[in-house]
Amino acid sequence: MVKSSKTRTGSRKPVAKPAGNNRQDHLWSLGPPVEILRPDGRTVAKEEPDIAADDLLKMYRWMVNGRVFDERALKLQRQGRLGTYAPLSGQEAAQVGSAYALEQRDWLFPSFREHLALAVRGQSWSGILLYHGGSEEGGRVPEGINNFTPSIPIATQILHAVGVAWAAKLRGDPIVTLVYFGDGGTSEGDFHEGMNFAGVFQTPTIFFCQNNQYAISLPRARQTRAETLAQKAIAYGFEGVQVDGNDLLAVYQTTRQAMEKARQGGGPTLIEALTYRLGPHTTADDPTRYRQDEELQHWQERDPLIRMRLYLERRGDWDEARETALWEEAKADIAQSVTAYEQAPARDVEEIFKYTYAEMPWNLQEQLADLRAYLQESGGQLPE
Amino acid sequence: MAQLNLVQAVNDALRSEMQLDDRLVILGEDVGVDGGVFRATEGLLKQFGPRRVLDTPLSEVGIVGSSIGMAAYGLHPVVEVQFSGFLPPAFDQIVSHAARIRWRSRGRYHLPLVVRAPYGGGIRSPEHHSESPEAFYAHVGGLKVVIPSTPADAKGLLIAAIRDPDPVIFLEPKHIYRAFRQEVPEGEYILPLGRAQIAQEGDDLSLFAWGAMTQIALAAAEELDQAGISAEVVDLRTISPLDAETIVASVRKTGRALIVHEAPRQGGVGAEVAALINDKALMSLQAPVLRVAGFDTIMPLLQLEDYYLPDAGRVVRAARRLMTY
Amino acid sequence: MAHLNLVQAVNQALLTEMARDERVLVLGEDVGLDGGVFRATEGLYEKFGPQRAIDTPLAEAGIVGTAIGMAVYGLRPVCELQFDGFMLPAFDQILSHASRLRGRSRGRFQVPLVIRAPYGGGIRALEHHSESPEQFYVHIPGLKVVIPATPADAKGLLISAIRDPDPVVFLEPKRLYRAFRQEVPEGDHAIPLGQARVARAGRDVTLIGWGAQVHTALQAAELLAAQEGISVEVLDLRTLSPLDLETISQSVEKTGRVVIAQEAPRSFGFSSELTALITERLFLHLEGPVVRVTGFDTAMPYFSLEQYYLPDVGRVARGVRQTLSA
Numbered sequence A: 001m002v003k004s005s006k007t008r009t010g011s012r013k014p015v016a017k018p019a020g021n022n023r024q025d026h027l028w029s030l031g032p033p034v035e036i037l038r039p040d041g042r043t044v045a046k047e048e049p050d051i052a053a054d055d056l057l058k059m060y061r062w063m064v065n066g067r068v069f070d071e072r073a074l075k076l077q078r079q080g081r082l083g084t085y086a087p088l089s090g091q092e093a094a095q096v097g098s099a100y101a102l103e104q105r106d107w108l109f110p111s112f113r114e115h116l117a118l119a120v121r122g123q124s125w126s127g128i129l130l131y132h133g134g135s136e137e138g139g140r141v142p143e144g145i146n147n148f149t150p151s152i153p154i155a156t157q158i159l160h161a162v163g164v165a166w167a168a169k170l171r172g173d174p175i176v177t178l179v180y181f182g183d184g185g186t187s188e189g190d191f192h193e194g195m196n197f198a199g200v201f202q203t204p205t206i207f208f209c210q211n212n213q214y215a216i217s218l219p220r221a222r223q224t225r226a227e228t229l230a231q232k233a234i235a236y237g238f239e240g241v242q243v244d245g246n247d248l249l250a251v252y253q254t255t256r257q258a259m260e261k262a263r264q265g266g267g268p269t270l271i272e273a274l275t276y277r278l279g280p281h282t283t284a285d286d287p288t289r290y291r292q293d294e295e296l297q298h299w300q301e302r303d304p305l306i307r308m309r310l311y312l313e314r315r316g317d318w319d320e321a322r323e324t325a326l327w328e329e330a331k332a333d334i335a336q337s338v339t340a341y342e343q344a345p346a347r348d349v350e351e352i353f354k355y356t357y358a359e360m361p362w363n364l365q366e367q368l369a370d371l372r373a374y375l376q377e378s379g380g381q382l383p384e
Numbered sequence B: 001m002a003q004l005n006l007v008q009a010v011n012d013a014l015r016s017e018m019q020l021d022d023r024l025v026i027l028g029e030d031v032g033v034d035g036g037v038f039r040a041t042e043g044l045l046k047q048f049g050p051r052r053v054l055d056t057p058l059s060e061v062g063i064v065g066s067s068i069g070m071a072a073y074g075l076h077p078v079v080e081v082q083f084s085g086f087l088p089p090a091f092d093q094i095v096s097h098a099a100r101i102r103w104r105s106r107g108r109y110h111l112p113l114v115v116r117a118p119y120g121g122g123i124r125s126p127e128h129h130s131e132s133p134e135a136f137y138a139h140v141g142g143l144k145v146v147i148p149s150t151p152a153d154a155k156g157l158l159i160a161a162i163r164d165p166d167p168v169i170f171l172e173p174k175h176i177y178r179a180f181r182q183e184v185p186e187g188e189y190i191l192p193l194g195r196a197q198i199a200q201e202g203d204d205l206s207l208f209a210w211g212a213m214t215q216i217a218l219a220a221a222e223e224l225d226q227a228g229i230s231a232e233v234v235d236l237r238t239i240s241p242l243d244a245e246t247i248v249a250s251v252r253k254t255g256r257a258l259i260v261h262e263a264p265r266q267g268g269v270g271a272e273v274a275a276l277i278n279d280k281a282l283m284s285l286q287a288p289v290l291r292v293a294g295f296d297t298i299m300p301l302l303q304l305e306d307y308y309l310p311d312a313g314r315v316v317r318a319a320r321r322l323m324t325y
Numbered sequence C: 001m002a003h004l005n006l007v008q009a010v011n012q013a014l015l016t017e018m019a020r021d022e023r024v025l026v027l028g029e030d031v032g033l034d035g036g037v038f039r040a041t042e043g044l045y046e047k048f049g050p051q052r053a054i055d056t057p058l059a060e061a062g063i064v065g066t067a068i069g070m071a072v073y074g075l076r077p078v079c080e081l082q083f084d085g086f087m088l089p090a091f092d093q094i095l096s097h098a099s100r101l102r103g104r105s106r107g108r109f110q111v112p113l114v115i116r117a118p119y120g121g122g123i124r125a126l127e128h129h130s131e132s133p134e135q136f137y138v139h140i141p142g143l144k145v146v147i148p149a150t151p152a153d154a155k156g157l158l159i160s161a162i163r164d165p166d167p168v169v170f171l172e173p174k175r176l177y178r179a180f181r182q183e184v185p186e187g188d189h190a191i192p193l194g195q196a197r198v199a200r201a202g203r204d205v206t207l208i209g210w211g212a213q214v215h216t217a218l219q220a221a222e223l224l225a226a227q228e229g230i231s232v233e234v235l236d237l238r239t240l241s242p243l244d245l246e247t248i249s250q251s252v253e254k255t256g257r258v259v260i261a262q263e264a265p266r267s268f269g270f271s272s273e274l275t276a277l278i279t280e281r282l283f284l285h286l287e288g289p290v291v292r293v294t295g296f297d298t299a300m301p302y303f304s305l306e307q308y309y310l311p312d313v314g315r316v317a318r319g320v321r322q323t324l325s326a
Ligand SMILES: Cc1ncc(C[n+]2csc(CCOP(=O)(O)OP(=O)(O)O)c2C)c(N)n1
Pocket: A113, A152, A153, A154, A181, A182, A183, A184, A185, A186, A212, A214, A215, A216, A277, A281, B029, B058, B060, B082, B086, B089
């Protein structure tokens, strides 16, 4: 039955181009990391970056909110009011600068540490707490916010981001996807496959690597022999850039450029944001086992929040009073979110079964009915 | 004899074997400097150095795939995969290669390889950290699957797994890593693979369990005892190959069988145990074989996980049902 | 009605759905220009172009992982994985994401995705090309698992799988791809998932199979009827998950005896689940143990020995006699 379509295939077979034809010279050398702000809040260049004052203030507000949230979440976990939590302190500029750069129609794919990026895009802090409080409801992203649900298996979400970008491209929708992963994530096979698909199909995807120097205990240098992570893009035929990840403005500008390029059909970009996780890997981790105090101190001096505050003060947009007011406001907001989280309605066991499929098959129905019967026999709750 | 908990017993087994066998190497994510996220490899880097305790890049395919090569070359790699939920990226290497290289090479190469992973629910952790995937590996010819339920068994079975000439998937019930301590024999202590253990004798029905569920089965047996029902608790210890003899002997004696496991029920290990009883002891049965298992859903996050995991109450309830036949 | 073999019926289903619904697309290795190594996607590239019959790089996690993204975005991707044995690199994406995104997002993200793969032994192929991995997928909540045994079913079930809002693993018995032809309804022909088929009615024994084993079972039934006067009812499961327990129960209540024919390794296979369910729920109807006739707990042998591994008519008939003597 295999009809020979040789002649027809012959005519539509693409002519293989000689290797090297699509070489783009700028790809073969990476420049130094993109920097706009110095640690002391001065700009590297003479002229001011072209970012509206309103955006600067909003982004700074997000960074402060993120820090307050992070500290609060750690406390809640220690008090037994939250499950395992992966803190983000130190990575505020990387998360805010990148998430804020996107447009609402764009899609964002978190790994498991991007609480702040999710919030910037409109997810509520109480919803984010619910997820870490062990409620599936925390994984429900409200309609209209194009954030994906967290992905815990390292690097797996990279492929989903490429798939969504690819689908959108096929449908002619001018959206961009941005996917977060860590330095450790670049060692997984899914990183390779995702980068490769994106290169081949020129999907509008931004690969945003938060190189926070560690994957749990393993330092970045033990993850790859390559000098930078950004250079890995070269092998896939697209651009890679390193950026000072504690420099909000550099992250924002670089992401915007990558986004605009992607939206205009220029394909993917890999951004490596150089940053540092100031806290433990998760609430189950003890970082003193694998890193030195001096190193921590070095990075504390490069705290992205300090740098941004100094910059705003230099511009004359900021002062002590505003700073104090901002922190107070953030604390009040987060406190309210904690209350909302803790007042979330009690869960029903049906939630275990719901959403496994669009419709519950008989085995699930039967198992749910049996669980209900069991609970009823035991007086409405699990026996001690 | 030392009083150890289960994770300490794992550590003790590794240390003891590393002293005796310089081909033994450990590799995985955070197993060196950090001593493993559960501290199972604590102190080994210090004692044996970085040529035998290898912190790898974050890649399960890389870890398992390269350890297959190491094993073929004659080393005895013991791989740690950080959680059993992160075994799937290495699934192809395990199924297509680890399980088959002896067979494919007609015995020229064989793989004395152990893949360890913390396993099961109950520690209130995020998604993918509470998985019970034993049935996937049990269905693969060429692999052995071992799940200890006590500190002493963890040591004895892990040493046997390390000395086994074939690849062993060694799943450690993390829920009971630190739940209790027990006398664990020092030095070389070996329990044969493929043998179940009668954790408690009884006459009226047989409860089959493994890993953390053995404790649940024992608790249920105690409750049943108070109601005058004498339950035998069989701890399978090795899932593949199953100890058919012990399973069948128990059912022949009691005439009733109940299997308890955490994994989803459909296609779980309980199905094979039931099928085995059907094959070899159907005529001794006075009642159908029942399974008390996880539901055919994703393991819920921590707020609802207690409803998912079989508890003693659910086991007792099913046992009472069996007794009505 | 067209007279088609199984692989042509698969092709028809894809053609029908792609013409009906512009969100449907196929992707995989060699599925475009080449039309697929078994020609299942033949002609789709010409008809629908390279944007809907997509040749991907050689990377199974890449294919399934990106298809998950596409499905979430609203497309209806149908992935082809070239052989059963090469589904494994995508196992993590299937298990950790395809099956779970609906649950994880509380229904916000759905994955209407079909993963097709040629399945099973009997074509004298290389290692990794004759695997029967259905049990891996049956044990994953959130997935559906479908295995057709005839051309008409292949078309009808594949169409339903494509329209299903949940991910479906669709395993095509490659031994049957060109084994026979059958009348296959044209156009829109959907057979609901989750319903088994009584392939042959009988009274004495229920013989359960899926995929290529349905035909082995039918031949065994013919043989036993002709030579020994045994009346065998043959059930073709069609969907393994969710299982049609109803049809099985009706048959077993009638016959009281069960034989299951399965190509996959015996231990911890799907026939174990069936046995467990039947002994649990139909215990008082059973007149003897359920008999499993299966592959062995080994790797699938190379082709010079594969006929000994695959249950054949003789072994299946022997299994039936065994239940009757119990
Ligand atoms: C596939 C997989 N393997 C292992 C883990 C356990 N794990 C959780 S986070 C982590 C380190 C991640 O490092 P990196 O990618 O650099 O991100 P970071 O934690 O620094 O944000 C590991 C090994 C996992 N979640 N997924």
